[in-house]
Amino acid sequence: MSISKDVAKVQPSATLAMSSKTKAMIKKGVDVINLSIGEPDFTTPEQIKQAAIDAIKSGKASFYTPAGGLPELKQAVCDRIKLEDGVEYNPNQVIVTDGAKFSLFLIFQVILNEGEDVLLPEPFWVSYAEQVHLAGGNAIAVKTTGKDHKVTVADLDRSITPSTQALVINSPQNPSGLVYEADELEAIGNWAVKHDILIIADDIYSNLIFNGHKFTSIVTLGDEIKKHTLLVSGVSKTYSMTGWRIGYVLGDEKIIKIMNTVASHATGNPAAVSQYAAIEALTNDQSDAKKMRQAFEDRLNIFYPKIANLPGFDLPTKPQGAFYLFPNVKKAVSLCGFNNTEEFVNALLEEAHVAVVSGKAFSQPDNIRFSYANSKENLLEAYDRIVKFLNNHGVTVNE
Ligand SMILES: Cc1ncc(COP(=O)(O)O)c(C=O)c1O
The missing domain is CATH 3.40.640.10 (Type I PLP-dependent aspartate aminotransferase-like (Major domain))
Structure with a gap:
């Protein structure tokens, strides 16, 4: 069986790969906080679900x-x-x-x-x-x-x-x-x-x-x-x-x-x-969309200053949109004694149970991407786990 040359070169989506690895750990009972996935954590607003149900029922x-x-x-x-x-x-x-x-x-x-x-x-x-x-x-x-x-x-x-x-x-x-x-x-x-x-x-x-x-x-x-x-x-x-x-x-x-x-x-x-x-x-009514937007804004305002303040995390500008933070962590990787960002990201998942995506997937290998489409409680818990992780690797965080 042969495979087209063009298709054989295609790389799997790194974000989806990280997410599957995370989901597999969660399935095994590991309490992972998944900040790797690029999707809102809310379910679709009720009125939209109802429109779909009506469309099905009417034929x-x-x-x-x-x-x-x-x-x-x-x-x-x-x-x-x-x-x-x-x-x-x-x-x-x-x-x-x-x-x-x-x-x-x-x-x-x-x-x-x-x-x-x-x-x-x-x-x-x-x-x-x-x-x-x-x-x-x-x-x-x-x-x-x-x-x-x-x-x-x-x-x-x-x-x-x-x-x-x-x-x-x-x-x-x-x-x-x-x-x-x-x-x-x-x-x-x-x-x-x-x-x-x-x-x-x-x-x-x-x-x-x-x-x-x-x-x-x-x-x-x-x-x-x-x-x-x-x-x-x-x-x-x-x-x-x-x-x-x-x-x-x-x-x-x-x-x-x-x-x-x-x-x-x-x-x-x-x-x-x-x-x-x-x-x-x-x-129709946009109020649910507005509420979700507000929730992302609140989360950004909580999570950004904490992540930007971590030693070796370089994120001078507060993002203005979407639901991601993309700090350069080159310094943190080396302070912790890892050889590259991938090692850092894998250790963060395996030791701290926090899933993020390596910046290599976005052409910036010294960065990592956090999705803050997650509850405030989980974001704060993820932050605490990262602080502990850095401490365990000899890096002190001044809070
Ligand atoms: C920049 C960007 N464009 C497009 C998409 C595709 O979105 P969807 O296929 O869900 O409409 C995504 C989803 O992650 C995205 O981040």
């Missing part, structure tokens, strides 16, 4: 839907983006997919020829690079030298190649939680327009913004920038709907149409019941 969830999603859902996506970002799209410019992850997968399948390049500012989410490889492209990691390691035009100028097709901008960012300011995005957008490069704006965390910071989508910064952008988002993070698998893309009608054709041969359509649930999420 309307029993059937195939159009490959790119129900017309009502595409309209709901346009209406929500209009309300939140103030930009107009029509339903022909929308495709609904099985999660934003599949939106991104489809985009790379549709836009890339063999050997073409996609620019990924560091740090970047695990799946972008592997999805680019699966589409036959090259993932070009862009060293970032701007404020808080955000990407600048100079960084992009240094990284562009004759085969560059696209650039991924993710704000709020996974894994750092950093949010791009409008002027930073505008400069990037104008650069992409000038070089005729497609921007893939991964706005999946757009509603998780904290402490008075403001989210700007790059599509709001001028018509030309909007035309050059595919906006990717979904319901997973805002509405605690990771298991329902609904994401979407808004942008150029021609690209959307081809994505639709590819999706029709790949998945048929996203599960009908999930689409009805997503309509409810996007169109």
Whole structure:
């Protein structure tokens, strides 16, 4: 039996791998605090669950839907983006997919020829690079030298190649939680327009913004920038709907149409019941989403100062969005006597029973990613365990 060369090169998702290891330990009865997973810890709000139950009971969830999603859902996506970002799209410019992850997968399948390049500012989410490889492209990691390691035009100028097709901008960012300011995005957008490069704006965390910071989508910064952008988002993070698998893309009608054709041969359509649930999420009362956002903000405000204060943990800027902290722990790793971050992360899991992800998965091997999508009690307990762990390895923490 032989396996395709391209597929054989693909790396498993490190975040999912860490999460499975953690879940296996939990199953064995070990009391692990899991800060490795990128999903809200709340269950989906009741009214959304009820809409799904109603769709099942009425029979309307029993059937195939159009490959790119129900017309009502595409309209709901346009209406929500209009309300939140103030930009107009029509339903022909929308495709609904099985999660934003599949939106991104489809985009790379549709836009890339063999050997073409996609620019990924560091740090970047695990799946972008592997999805680019699966589409036959090259993932070009862009060293970032701007404020808080955000990407600048100079960084992009240094990284562009004759085969560059696209650039991924993710704000709020996974894994750092950093949010791009409008002027930073505008400069990037104008650069992409000038070089005729497609921007893939991964706005999946757009509603998780904290402490008075403001989210700007790059599509709001001028018509030309909007035309050059595919906006990717979904319901997973805002509405605690990771298991329902609904994401979407808004942008150029021609690209959307081809994505639709590819999706029709790949998945048929996203599960009908999930689409009805997503309509409810996007169109009706947003108070549960607001409450969950507030809970993440409270947790950030508790957890950030503690983690930033740990010896050898370098995290000078408080994240403004998503639900992650991404400190550089190079010093802590060496103070504790480990050879690398992986050893540190494994020992933290095995000795302290705290699961985090090594930054290698996000192209920054000296960092670790904490997800604070967990209860305040667990976050405080995780902190106490980390303090004890550091003490056991000869590092004193001044609290
Ligand atoms: C940056 C980023 N983009 C996209 C996704 C995909 O989200 P989903 O497939 O659940 O819609 C995730 C999920 O972790 C993410 O962190």
